[in-house]
Amino acid sequence: MHYKAPRGTKDILPSETWRWQAVEHKFREVCRLAGFGEIRTPTFEETELFTRSIGEVTDVVSKEMYSFQDRSGRDLTLRPEGTAPVVRAWVENNIGAHGLPSKLFYIGSMYRYERPQAGRYRQFDQFGLEAIGSDDPTLDAEVIALTARFLEQTGAAPFAIRLNSVGTVDSRTLYVEALKGSVEPYLQKLCGSCQTRYEKNPLRMLDCKNPECRALTENVPRLQDYLDEESALHFQRVREALDALGLSYEIDPRLVRGFDYYTRTAFEFTDQALGAQDAICGGGRYDNLVEEIGGPATPAVGMAMGVERLLTVLDSRSAKIGVRPHPVVFVVRLGEKAQVPGLALAARLQELGVPAEMDYGGKSMKAQMKRADKSGARLALLLGDDELASGQVSARDLIAQHQWRLPLQNCAEMIQDYLSTSESGEIEAA
RNA sequence: GCGGGUGUAGCUCAGUCGGUUAGAGCGCCAGGUUGUGGCCCUGGAGGCCGGGAGUUCAAGUCUCCUCACUCGCCCCA
Incomplete structure (x- = not known):
């Protein structure tokens, strides 16, 4: 690399x-x-x-x-x-x-x-x-x-x-003078960075994490008294x-x-x-x-x-903010003839605002179902020779594990309907 | 800019006293029935062992340099 x-x-x-x-x-x-x-x-x-x-x-x-x-x-x-x-x-x-x-x-x-x-x-x-x-x-x-x-x-x-x-700025200038005057007697005892701070940025001496410096600056004048x-x-x-x-x-x-x-x-x-x-x-x-x-x-x-x-x-905090994007519908295409109709179905769903994805490269059904499962999709829509012949699509609810058929014609609209009327909670309960 | 630690597969990590073809788990891919996911089983792909130099018959292993990451200092979000 x-x-x-x-x-x-x-x-x-x-x-x-x-x-x-x-x-x-x-x-x-x-x-x-x-x-x-x-x-x-x-x-x-x-x-x-x-x-x-x-x-x-x-x-x-x-x-x-x-x-x-x-x-x-x-x-x-x-x-x-x-x-x-x-x-x-x-x-x-x-x-x-x-x-x-x-x-x-x-x-x-x-x-x-x-x-x-x-x-x-x-x-x-x-x-x-x-x-x-x-x-x-x-x-x-x-x-x-x-x-x-x-x-x-x-x-x-x-x-x-x-x-x-x-x-x-004015009150701070006064204070810095007082601070430097107060620290001066034991300047040598402060840590190296505080000695640099003394010259360059005296206020930061107050913020030093070194315990010895903390102790030494314990009774130094307070900024608040100079406000x-x-x-x-x-x-x-x-x-x-x-x-x-x-x-x-x-x-x-x-x-x-x-x-x-x-x-x-x-x-x-x-x-x-x-x-x-x-x-x-x-x-x-x-x-x-x-x-x-x-x-x-x-x-x-x-x-x-x-x-x-x-x-x-x-x-x-394991804070829960935002949602990791994932498809709601996964279109499973089986065989050569299903490729383009499947693409069109996914596109129609996307147009309706339903996140829809597919697998590519004509993989086996098992491989596609695995991917559908892992994608977090709730529904798999199966499109193969049977469905094309009958003009129907098999829909499988991957959470509720039930499967049914619906017309390919207005499939996307029906799926959108299905998703909006059945809360995922009910599905999980069922 | 200064100190300490760590770099091996996509990820998390083993790797003996230096010794032959570098390993595991997870992930990925494929198979286990022909069109049905999670669990399980089998197989596969995938490594310039961060990079360079050195020591040695032999280096993932030892030494040096370098780069990166990491923890701290300084400082800051």
């Missing part, structure tokens, strides 16, 4: 695409009910859109982007995340003119050059929500509640919601809204998000089934991003969910 799917990518085969379709369908439905409209943006964007919005020093920008020049020398990048492109499209198309906030959702593949691992791929898929144009805390709560509802309806529950506020009054009040309002909705969550003062553009509300939905990559989705507010990208100062809040991770969780 010479060619393989590139590292970190994979084929999604018919045996599982139906599950993808099912969760996509459910996500669209939940979004529709809440007034979110689908937006589809290009797979690649100008590189600068991402370097500016996500932050130059973040891992994603500094070492994970699929960047290239096109034949005209334009610097382009396969999108590593969905928010910046949506905001760009929002500004470019003046979507806000239709009234604020603009409530948008997207479904699409993202690309990051990372070491593949459980729940982490170089091409992966996200469902995302973006609500642009309001800083109303109930909007934050709605985004979180919508996400929770979607996860519940797909069967992903139970999951944990972690919540925090990272404040405004400006407005952010603190906003955070409280978000919590009150979530409480009123009956959503349980856990305040995690150490929760920090990886992209620079986040402000105030930050949240994550996690599940233990995912191992090290335990976040199903993450999100929060990004009140400065629209302006940074060149639009008017506009607050916004959003969420992004990893579809592969969601499916992993659903697997671990």
Whole structure:
């Protein structure tokens, strides 16, 4: 075998695409009910859109982007995340003119050059929500509640919601100074990555999993104490809204998000089934991003969910979502003369909306019946010399195990009738 | 980018101290009555033993390199 799917990518085969379709369908439905409209943006964007919005020093920008020049020398990048492109499209198309906030959702593949691992791929898929144009805390709560509802309806529950506020840029700057000052005396005792974080991204020291670092940072100043009054009040309002909705969550003062553009509300939905990559989705507010990208100062809040991770969780729950496609009727053709009439019969059934299949290559009846059985079809329609001579078709209910004859003439219509009037439950009982 | 583990049939895996034609279960195909599925029985197809180099009379087996997968670190969905 010479060619393989590139590292970190994979084929999604018919045996599982139906599950993808099912969760996509459910996500669209939940979004529709809440007034979110689908937006589809290009797979690649100008590189600068991402370097500016996500932050130059973040891992994603500094070492994970699929960047290239096109034949005209334009610097382009396969999108590593969905928010910046949506905001760009929002500004470019003046979507806000239709009234604020603009409530948008997207479904699409993202690309990051990372070491593949459980729940982490170089091409992966996200469902995302973006609500642009309001800083109303109930909007934050709605985004979180919508996400929770979607996860519940797909069967992903139970999951944990972690919540925090990272404040405004100003309050965060103050806090980072205080944090660094507090940590400085025992900087040498921290793990190697925390020493790097101290320089590059001090907030992430709070999120370190190393127990020793945890202990050392135990009594460090709390971000919440440095929140400006407005952010603190906003955070409280978000919590009150979530409480009123009956959503349980856990305040995690150490929760920090990886992209620079986040402000105030930050949240994550996690599940233990995912191992090290335990976040199903993450999100929060990004009140400065629209302006940074060149639009008017506009607050916004959003969420992004990893579809592969969601499916992993659903697997671990044995969640029942969607139905694996299978024929309802299987046409068994016996002999040369039955080939075309059998094809026509299957075609007629398909036209009527009845999933119908056949076997090919003139196999034995036994082989065809086996295939019919395995296909999950409920009915087998037998068409051979006898039937052609008498103008009749033999129908066999593979579940109820009874067989009868019906005229070939309007066979498809009668079968459709039979299927709609007899519930499968009754058949199984009979 | 850094560490550990694993690569044998479509799938899940055996394969002894290095030794002759590389195995099982499931799946697939065909048969066991001539036109009737599930259970059972018989037979068959299907392997560059991930790839490359080396050691050896001899490598699926030992060594090195490489690629992929996998678990973790970093980070993130």
